[in-house]
Amino acid sequence: xxxxxxxxxxxxxxxxxxxxxxxxxxxxxxxxxxxxxxxxxxxxxxxxxxxxxxxxxxxxxxxxxxxxxxxxxxxxxxxxxxxxxxxxxxxxxxxxxxxxxxxxxxxxxxxxxxxxxxxxxxxxxxxxxxxxxxxxxxxxxxxxxxxxxxxxxxxxxxxxxxxxxxxxxxxxxxxxxxxxxxxxxxxxxxxxxxxxxxxxxxxxxxxxxxxxxxxxxxxxxxxxxxxxxxxxxxxxxxxxxxxxxxxxxxxxxxxxxxxxxxxxxxxxxxxxxxxxxxxxxxxxxxxxxxxxxxxxxxxxxxxxxxxxxxxxxxxxxxxxxxxxxxxxxxxxxxxxxxxxxxxxxxxxxxxxxxxxxxxxxxxxxxxxxxxxxxxxxxxxxxxxxxxxxxxxxxxxxxxxxxxxxxxxxxxxxxxxxxx
DNA sequence: TCTGGGGTCCTAGGACCC
DNA sequence: TCTGGGGTCCTAGGACCC
Numbered sequence: 001x002x003x004x005x006x007x008x009x010x011x012x013x014x015x016x017x018x019x020x021x022x023x024x025x026x027x028x029x030x031x032x033x034x035x036x037x038x039x040x041x042x043x044x045x046x047x048x049x050x051x052x053x054x055x056x057x058x059x060x061x062x063x064x065x066x067x068x069x070x071x072x073x074x075x076x077x078x079x080x081x082x083x084x085x086x087x088x089x090x091x092x093x094x095x096x097x098x099x100x101x102x103x104x105x106x107x108x109x110x111x112x113x114x115x116x117x118x119x120x121x122x123x124x125x126x127x128x129x130x131x132x133x134x135x136x137x138x139x140x141x142x143x144x145x146x147x148x149x150x151x152x153x154x155x156x157x158x159x160x161x162x163x164x165x166x167x168x169x170x171x172x173x174x175x176x177x178x179x180x181x182x183x184x185x186x187x188x189x190x191x192x193x194x195x196x197x198x199x200x201x202x203x204x205x206x207x208x209x210x211x212x213x214x215x216x217x218x219x220x221x222x223x224x225x226x227x228x229x230x231x232x233x234x235x236x237x238x239x240x241x242x243x244x245x246x247x248x249x250x251x252x253x254x255x256x257x258x259x260x261x262x263x264x265x266x267x268x269x270x271x272x273x274x275x276x277x278x279x280x281x282x283x284x285x286x287x288x289x290x291x292x293x294x295x296x297x298x299x300x301x302x303x304x305x306x307x308x309x310x311x312x313x314x315x316x317x318x319x320x321x322x323x324x325x326x327x328x329x330x331x332x333x334x335x336x337x338x339x340x341x342x343x344x345x346x347x348x349x350x351x352x353x354x355x356x357x358x359x360x361x362x363x364x365x366x367x368x369x370x371x372x373x374x375x376x377x378x379x380x381x382x383x384x385x386x387x388x389x390x391x392x393x394x395x396x397x398x399x400x401x402x403x404x405x406x407x408x409x410x411x412x413x414x415x416x417x418x419x
Numbered sequence: 420t421c422t423g424g425g426g427t428c429c430t431a432g433g434a435c436c437c
Numbered sequence: 438t439c440t441g442g443g444g445t446c447c448t449a450g451g452a453c454c455c
Contacts, residue, residue: 058422102426241425
């Protein structure tokens with residue numbers, strides 16, 4: 001029998017903060033999105049007192065936060081990325097095949113593990129991750145990805161581990177709302193409800209496959225098969241992304257082209273670094289700028305355009321230049337801009353880059369990029385950067401409650417007072 | 420006053436080809 | 438007046454996920 005495990009960190013961002021802020025243990029914790037705009041992560045203590053609505057604006061929560069003595073943090077992605085890497089390292093010891101699905105969860109393949117007691121195995125995984133990283137996780141094990149996701153959700157309501165054997169599947173699915181199935185969102189759940197399908201078990205047993213195909217497309221049919229124990233979603237290696245990009249809301253409203261140019265230079269720089277890290281090049285660059293859609297009384301504008309390159313590139317300076325050319329086309333004066341972004345599409349591994357027939361050699365400043373990456377890695381990001389990114393960056397994202405980069409910066413190590 | 424960011428996959432429909 | 442059939446590629450938009 002082939003089994004698949006899903007390990008998922010509990011309230012990942014909050015738990016990371018707790019590891020280094022022990023005084024927050026037992027207290028409700030909330031982590032805010034970029035720009036301290038809204039809440040994106042909650043501990044169970046926070047959920048228990050009524051928080052937990054994804055992306056609820058922070059300013060609407062302030063009073064209740066004070067009342068309940070909630071610990072609030074701005075998001076600290078360098079900390080979370082590093083903690084994520086630690087968790088995955090521990091998990092690698094438990095399986096020959098690991099699929100890192102997101103920053104806080106991974107699928108583990110357990111083919112040929114029949115002679116193992118998988119329930120105890122799951123407990124051991126949980127123990128080890130906690131011991132080596134300080135982070136609590138849930139472990140769900142079953143025969144397909146969708147079923148292991150179900151098992152994982154059930155595990156979190158129990159003691160953190162659930163091995164959903166064949167005999168337990170139907171009984172579990174009968175108590176599992178169809179909306180909670182991985183891949184069934186708001187719209188699909190509504191359609192299924194119309195057919196009288198309320199639970200995962202109803203969905204599994206629903207006979208008219210063609211109607212499901214029509215309503216939920218291939219994706220929905222595959223989920224249905226997976227519920228029946230037929231594996232449709234293979235283990236994958238998703239190391240290389242197919243698209244990437246960087247976008248941000250501004251800390252303040254932005255009116256001038258000059259500031260937008262700075263921001264786009266900064267976003268291009270970050271996006272190009274992501275590209276080089278995964279050893280890819282891009283063939284297309286999209287830029288967008290837009291106003292604050294929540295301020296309905298103000299005139300709204302959404303500008304976007306793209307450009308393509310004859311040969312793939314990951315050169316920061318080329319991308320900055322490209323983003324500025326696009327901005328020249330889409331910028332309209334007189335608007336209050338709140339957000340902008342740079343998207344890189346059509347990514348290809350650098351080794352497969354098609355060179356420009358008329359250019360001969362690639363026109364990327366490759367050595368320059370390499371040296372800049374090395375220096376920034378050693379002395380901290382942004383040690384060297386293009387002057388186009390600006391000096392003051394007044395538009396910069398707000399992060400008033402950011403914790404230290406405890407694990408990735410020598411200057412910000414945890415300090416412990418003795419005595 | 421204050422409302423995130425980064426991804427994936429699928430399908431329909433247009434453009435184009437012979 | 439009468440206007441085919443089969444195919445590919447690309448893109449926009451919807452749905453979903455963490």
